[in-house]
C-alpha cells in the first residue's frame with residue numbers, strides 16, 4: 001500500500017493484487033493470472049491439488065481465496081487454509097494441523113460481494129449492479145472491521161468510496177493506463193523493482209487485505225512478478241550483487257498478507273546481505289485490519305536486525321480508530337518508525353479540513369504524515385483525480401494551518417524519474 005518508494009510506487013504504495021501467497025486475489029476469476037493465483041492460494045502447504053501445481057513456486061499457507069464472480073459476486077471463498085506456523089499453539093488447539101491465526105480468519109471473512117456491502121450499510125440497491133460489473137475486472141474486498149467504520153446510509157462515505165466498485169471504473173479516459181508509474185520498466189529481477197538510488201522495492205505478494213479502487217497497481221501482473229512466488233531467489237541474488245542497495249522496501253500487494261513464517265524466511269536471507277541496513281514495509285494492514293499486528297508479527301519484527309520503517313496508508317481520519325491506534329502503538333513499542341502515505345482522492349479527502357484532521361489523527365496514533373500523492377493515472381481511477389492546481393492550493397492551505405512536521409510532502413511519481421517529483425514546490 002506511498003512513501004519514498006525507492007523503487008516504486010506509492011502506497012503500500014501498496015498496490016495491489018492480492019494473489020498468490022496470500023489471500024485475496026484481485027481480478028476476475030476467469031483471467032489466466034487469476035487461475036494461477038487461485039491455484040497458489042489453494043496450495044497452502046501441501047494443500048495444492050497435484051493437477052494445479054505450479055512448478056517452481058513455493059506455497060504459502062493461505063487463509064482463503066475469496067472472489068467476486070462475474071455473475072453474482074458470490075463469495076466463493078474459502079478454503080481453509082493452513083495458516084501461520086505456530087498458529088495452532090496460539091489458538092490453544094491440540095491438532096497437529098496448524099490453524100489460521102485470527103487475522104487470517106478475519107481476512108478470509110472479508111466482504112467480497114457488493115450486494116452484501118450495500119446491505120450492511122443500508123445503501124440504495126441501485127448501487128449493486130454497477131458494482132458487480134466493475135468488480136469483474138478488480139474484485140471487491142474489504143475487511144468487516146473497516147466496513148464498521150463507514151456511515152450507514154451514506155453513499156458518499158469517504159471510506160466506502162475507496163472500496164466500492166463503481167461504473168466510472170469502466171470508462172476509458174485518455175492519459176490513464178495500466179502501468180502509470182513505469183513499474184515494469186524498472187524491473188531488475190522477478191518481483192524486484194529498482195528505480196531510486198540506494199533502495200530497491202520487492203513486490204512481495206499480490207495479495208491485499210483491501211482492494212482500493214484507485215490502486216496504481218490494479219493491473220500489475222502479479223502472477224508473474226511477485227517475488228515470493230519465485231522463492232525470493234532471483235530477487236535475493238540480484239540484491240546480493242548490487243551492494244549499492246542499503247534499503248529494501250517490501251511492497252506489493254501488501255507484504256503483510258504473507259505469513260510470519262514467510263516474512264522470516266525473507267529477512268533471515270537478508271542477513272547474508274550486509275549492505276542492506278534498513279527494511280521498509282509498505283502496508284495498509286495496521287489501518288484496515290489492525291489485528292494483523294499480533295504477537296507473531298511483533299516477534300518477527302523484533303528479531304529483524306535492521307532499522308525498521310513501516311509506512312502505512314490512510315486517506316481519511318475516519319479510518320483511524322482505537323484498534324488502529326493500538327496496533328500502531330505496538331509497532332512503535334518494538335522500535336518501528338511509523339510514517340503514512342495518503343493519496344489525494346476526489347470525494348474522499350480533497351479539502352484542507354479533511355487533510356488537516358487526517359494529519360492530526362495520524363500523529364495521535366504516533367504516525368508522521370510522509371507523502372500526499374497526487375493520483376497515479378491508472379486506468380479505472382480517473383474519477384478520483386484532483387486537478388494539480390487544486391492539489392497545490394490544498395497543500396498550501398495545509399501548510400498554513402499545521403506545524404511543518406504534520407504537513408506531508410505533495411508528490412507525484414513520474415515514470416523513469418529517479419525520485420519522487422515534488423508538486424508545486426516553490
Ligand code: SF4
Pocket residue numbers: 001011012013014015016017207208209210211212215216217252253254284313
Ligand atoms: S489495493 Fe490498496 S492496499 Fe493493496 S496495494 Fe493497492 S493501495 Fe495498497
